Amino acid sequence: MGIKGWHYRVLRSSNFKKMLALVPxxxxxxxxxxxxxxxxxxxxxxxxxxxxxxxxxxxxxxxxxxxxxxxxxxGDPHLFHTGIRLWLAWCDYIPDIPPNYGVVSHDYQHQTSFFPMLHVGKSRFEWWVVEPSWEGKPVPEDPKAYLMEILEDWAQPMPRSLVATNFDRQIYCWEIYN
Known part of the structure; x- marks a missing residue:
């Protein structure tokens, strides 16, 4: 399809901007x-x-x-909490990581993933952490410190992705419902 690399991601905001430009x-x-x-x-x-x-x-x-x-x-969709919370983020390109490099890894209670993406025409990385949760579970006051603690012993590039992320603008947390 002409897409460089084996995996291609793009932020919704980039897609929305392109779509909205076509709407009268x-x-x-x-x-x-x-x-x-x-x-x-x-x-x-x-x-x-x-x-x-x-x-x-x-x-x-x-x-x-x-x-x-x-x-x-x-009618009512009868949504229910699935027992997981997702932290989804993106970071700037990390120079010594190949642009077609992705990781999916697990420990006994977390899944983490790291994949290349394109944002406003530049190579970036998308990453996420999936953790156990429940409806009403408090969101940590300092997400960066919280996630750094989870990923401190994780294989690279996961810990480095947090350092390369602007936690004021480049991360989103949500509870997953089915």
Missing amino acids: DGVITAVHEFIYYTETENDIELHFENGYQRKVDILVGADGNRSKVSQQAF
Whole structure:
């Protein structure tokens, strides 16, 4: 397919930026919180928290696993916590690691992964840590120190990826639901 290397990743923000550049003005409005829709014979009327309404020809429910669109269409999805938390991050390119190098590794309670990616046209690395969790488990106040402790004895490049990551802008943590 013309992609260099055996593994290719890209950040959602990069994809969204490219997609949004192709959407005509006025098609997407991000200042309204969706509540429900009403179907008629000819269109779909969208209703928003601030009272705004809009008629459309088609509605795509691409608003996540707690989608108000899919809940209205299909009912309660009966989500449940899977018992895991994911820390997903990216870091700048680390010079002495080959750009087509990836790692998936485990210990008795964690999985870590490290893969090359492209972000704004530059080689970077994506990494993540999967850990045991439960609904309502507190998020550590200092994620970097917390993850450094988990990965301190881990094989490289995992510990180095944390050092190369800006923890103010390049990491996201979430609980996994099914």
